[in-house]
Amino acid sequence: MLNLKIAETFRNLSQLFEIRQDNPFRTRAYERAAQAIEGLNEDIEIIAQEGRLREIPGIGEDLERKINEFIGTGKVRAYEELKKSFPDGLLELLRVPSVGPKTAKLLYDELRIQNVAGLESAIAKGKLKGIFGIKEKTIENITAGISLFKAGKERMPLSVAWQVAESFLKPLQDLPGVKKISCAGSLRRQKETIKDIDILIVSEKPQKIMHHFTSLPQVQEVIASGSTKSSVRTDDGIQVDCRVVMEKSFGAALLYFTGSKNFNIKLRQIAIRKSLKINEYGVFRGKAFVAGRKEGEIFKLLGMEYIEPELREDTGEIELARKGKLPKLITQDDLRGDLHTHSSWSDGNHTIQEMAHAAIRQGYSYIAVTDHSQGLTIANGLSVKDLLKKKREIEKVNNTLRRCKVLYGTEVDIDSQGGLDYPDEILKEFDIVIAAIHSGFKQSKEKLTHRMLKACDNKYVHIISHPTGRLWGTRNAYEIDFDAILTQAKDTNTALEINSFPLRLDLNDSHCRRAKERGVKLAINTDSHSIEHLQAARFGIAVARRGWLTSKDVLNTLPLGELLKAINK
């Protein structure tokens, strides 16, 4: 996929324009295009082949040509030309917090500073003093920015972000004077990775709240502290922003603070066309306040349905909301069971009975215990002999249960040729069969794809688990031809999994949206290895919602009887 490369080219162009202080609107047009391309859930080459580039918001005649140029030649001439007039490391300077385009240009013009290393040594030699507009405090800020840049503060997984957010939400929500509190930003949109945490509070006493916020024990550094807005950094280096507004502005502020940026811009443009103005305090006609207390009333005023935070990325949701045709997103309450869990029979920590009772507490009416197959010895995979014993144990447990049924399952290994780790006579005995790749990740794209297609072909395989194999911080997704897999899954009535395990989230949101468009069913599973892991379903739900899924798109929202019929091949 060239999507990210093209987006990067446009972003670099935008930043070079910014440094050159080119037409600011042209600058923004390139940045918007970069964001739009990043957010695509399709291969841009396919869009180009089908002549649909102009349908991407922010892509006009010129950028269409530049995209086609990149696809054809691997380069954009205009970018290569412009790059020549700047040193290579200049864009790097913009990634230092508190260094923006103006400062970068100033540093380059005055001191010929071309990259972060140069900036660092210039500071060490005291060369920054004396430059017009730069004094002690600015140098301090830039120095701090450099250490942040070098620390390479990465994004954190959604699950970690929730933990950090709760460590702020809990102490703040009980403070006297806090009337409402909510997280906002990409956390509220439930993106799979989060950069910083945003918190919004309703209070008549903003100063007091700000004081409490900036003095919480986990705060290591106060980056900014104003009367209604403050930013801090925690001891883990995570930035948390907090903003206090009046009650009548809560909806407007929540909308603004939740973003995404492109979503907000489009909403504000629509408002302007209706002679309205939106800011974080409300919607105004002239100077008159017309709405702002709730997000819902703002959407209504703009002539559209309420848009769930997970959809707010400006990838078509605004247009559908204006027509009243948004999908009704799946919620956690829609889930009736979990189809991928492990017990102490293989590498899980709890017995089948313990897993079943945990499922009941979760409100489920079924749980599939899908232990590993024999070849996966490292995970204590089950021999054919063990399977019989396990089956009997499940029957025994089921005899003690009334509201919940344990399904006899397996997570069968797909071998390096696409064969399965149990023969068909064994596979047909299971209530549910999940197939997954656990080795040979470095094979070619063709070979990996072939293995998956072959697994789908087996009439006893119901679900392909963690289809892209990525594991946060450990390995990237392996290369597969996802479109070919979608076609095969559809043709063979094989479902694909959204693995909710916080370090996997595999499939991801854009995979889900593509699967839904192709009519492929999904299963939201946790891959639990202990009873606590069952809670992770909320992250799979987050992925599904961001992927526009409704309960109809997801297998395990079905009652047991319908589920068993639906998976039948």
Next chain:
DNA sequence: GCCGTTTTCGGCCCGACTGTTTTCAGTCG
């Protein structure tokens, strides 16, 4: 450079906080 239920030209989202140049530009979200 993009875009149109006022426009194919003339607009383009909006505001808080900081530091510095004492009236505002730069950065950030």
